[in-house]
Amino acid sequence: MELIVSTFGCITDALRKQYTPVANGDGSIVYVFTGSPKHYACPYCFAKETLHVLKFRRVGSGYFECPGCRACFPIKPGHKEGLTMGTTIA
Numbered sequence: 899m900e901l902i903v904s905t906f907g908c909i910t911d912a913l914r915k916q917y918t919p920v921a922n923g924d925g926s927i928v929y930v931f932t933g934s935p936k937h938y939a940c941p942y943c944f945a946k947e948t949l950h951v952l953k954f955r956r957v958g959s960g961y962f963e964c965p966g967c968r969a970c971f972p973i974k975p976g977h978k979e980g981l982t983m984g985t986t987i988a
C-alpha cells in the first residue's frame with residue numbers, strides 16, 4: 899500500500915494540512931496537494947469535507963472538472979505551482 903492519496907474520501911485534519919488554496923486566473927480557488935503526486939482538489943467538495951481530485955479535461959485552454967459536483971476550473975498552464983497540464987490523474 900504505497901498509495902497514500904485517495905481520489906475520494908473524507909478529509910481529515912492531517913489531510914487538510916497537505917492542501918494549500920491557490921487562486922486561478924478567474925479568481926476562483928482550488929486546493930493543491932503539497933506532497934507528491936501533485937494534484938488539485940475541488941474547493942466546493944473540500945468545504946464539505948469530502949475530497950474529490952479534479953480530473954483534467956482537455957478543453958480550450960485547460961479545464962479541470964470535479965467528478966463529484968461537476969464544477970469546472972480553468973486552471974492555466976504555467977501555474978505557479980508548476981503542475982504540468984496534461985498530467986493524467988487516475
Ligand SMILES: [Zn+2]
Nearest residue numbers: 940943964967
Ligand atoms: Zn466538487
